[in-house]
Amino acid sequence: MTAPIQNNILKTYFLLTYVAVLALVSDSIPVASIFQDGLIPTGFMLITWLLYGLYYLLPAIVVTALVKFISKKNTRAVYATAVISGGLTTLVMYANAKLFSLYGMFFNGFILNLVATPGGIESLGGSSASDVGFALIALGFMSAQALALWLVHYFYIKKSAPQLSFKFLPITALVATVFVHMGFALDSYTTNQLNVVAQAIPFYQTVSARGFFKSLGLTTKREAKLKLKGKLNYPLNPIQFKQPAKPYNIIWLTSESWRADTLNEKIMPNSWEFAKGAARFTRNYSTGNGTRMGVFGMFTAMPGNYWFPFLEERRGAAIIDVLQQQQYQMSFYTSAKFSYPEFDKTIFAHVPAEQLHDKNKGASGWENDRNNVTDLLSFIDQRDKSKPFFTFMFFESPHARYYFPPESVIATPYRDDLNYATLSKTALRDNIVPIKNRYINSVHHLDMQYGRIFDYLKQHQLLDNTIVILIGDHGEEFMEHGFWGHNSTFVDQQVRTPLVIYKPGSAPLVSDQMTSHMDVVPTIMPLIGVSNPSSDYSTGYNLLAGEKRTHTYISDWDKVTYVDDDVKITQPVNAKSFALMTSSRGDDTALPSDERKGLLQQKQPAMLQLVQDLSKFFKKKDGHRPAPPR
Structure with a gap:
């Protein structure tokens, strides 16, 4: 040729x-x-x-x-x-x-x-x-x-x-x-x-x-982007504590993709009954629309955008440091991997590898959840009863493909399987009801596993001295706003999760005030004897002390969203792209352009607070600590 x-x-x-x-x-x-x-x-x-x-x-x-x-x-x-x-x-x-x-x-x-x-x-x-x-x-x-x-x-x-x-x-x-x-x-x-x-x-x-x-005499009309980088200064002051004479045990249960509206009597009867004796927060926002930022925010009580400096410096969560210093017995379980997202290099960076259990033998998420609950209860059974314990588990059943055994079916019809290779937006719209039914069945299975833990605690009289936390890493959308799953937008379906905190001796509570994943640690720290103000280690509030928030922050890989009753404002963070600020009403409905300018101007003090909170735990160039923004 x-x-x-x-x-x-x-x-x-x-x-x-x-x-x-x-x-x-x-x-x-x-x-x-x-x-x-x-x-x-x-x-x-x-x-x-x-x-x-x-x-x-x-x-x-x-x-x-x-x-x-x-x-x-x-x-x-x-x-x-x-x-x-x-x-x-x-x-x-x-x-x-x-x-x-x-x-x-x-x-x-x-x-x-x-x-x-x-x-x-x-x-x-x-x-x-x-x-x-x-x-x-x-x-x-x-x-x-x-x-x-x-x-x-x-x-x-x-x-x-x-x-x-x-x-x-x-x-x-x-x-x-x-x-x-x-x-x-x-x-x-x-x-x-x-x-x-x-x-x-x-x-x-x-x-x-x-x-x-x-x-040529032209000035930019680009909206300001957040540039947030630096060396961590976390916590702002050394954590001071006095361990209580009778320290609480802590059981922290987190579920993948646990959507807020599924915590009800029909789908989750065990959790619903347990929540009646606890503090249940019905308007809780995750710190992220994905697992990484969601779990990071609940353990550090900080906006998810701090993930990157934490990962770079291999910094663990302050609450883990305190519990280790108080000689808590620890054992953590996940039905996924501690290496993805890199929790073994961030929030659990200081936890010995032998305490991180992610060698799952089950063929699917529901089997892993069931096996890990068995191991978690075995750990509690075999513990040294003279010392307090802290155990954490991350459940996988409600993660797509949504895993459950036949006995967990309460919603029909449901898809037998989800083939990602053949999925399309049209196919999703046509099949969203059976897909969501599959999700509901998986959440019902999650509740069955929660029920095993609740029953054990009751049978062994552990509810008298054990704090129990139930929370989701993020929500899950089913095409309510054009997408399926999570990690895509900041609509309520993707970022709202249940939050239940059980504290022995506290009166039951149902609150519809805005809460955040960032509020969990500030609520727990005083209960384990920490005397620092929460502003030293968080941007959260103590929910059991009557503190209330007016706004919150939700993050993904390169954006942060400010949320209050009126508006959601999303900005790029450290972005080299052209992405602009976007906004909607607080309920995710569209914000007309003629209202947008006035509302954004009204929220400028809140945007300044956002910048302060996202730079609060960075050292200044002169080495001095930044002043707390509150």
């Missing part, structure tokens, strides 16, 4: 692959709404879509060209490289489009962490059917690329085919790159009408051109 023919075959093949990439990318672009916004957003959308389609394909083109240069006349090696690199490109763009469709995000640091961290992939809860489905999809993309190359080769060898020339493509792409990125930069200083388009283009890269536009 002559070099010109091979060149034309590869050009045509990559042109077809480019069209496929454009089709996959278009799935995330709201074409109709952008078209309604006018000519400028529409033109920007078309040019950016065409340009970025080339960017996504560029690595495959470069790798193939490199192999072609090295291998000289080895046509098979060149073709194999073209098929594999092109197949991987289309497969990645397909997965990215599917991720956006289901969860409203593209591949980002959170997804990379999920893939790279031990236990991350397992946390997804995929089934064998899903694994087979993904394998078939990958095989399908590779086969499609091989077929495309074979057809192109056939027509060039056997038939007459057009000769393609892309002589002016590099200079055209370069000019277009400058045009769209400088255009976006200019718009960000003026009208901000291109932001929605840019957010719909996967991995859109921005330039600010701040110096250039400043020389």
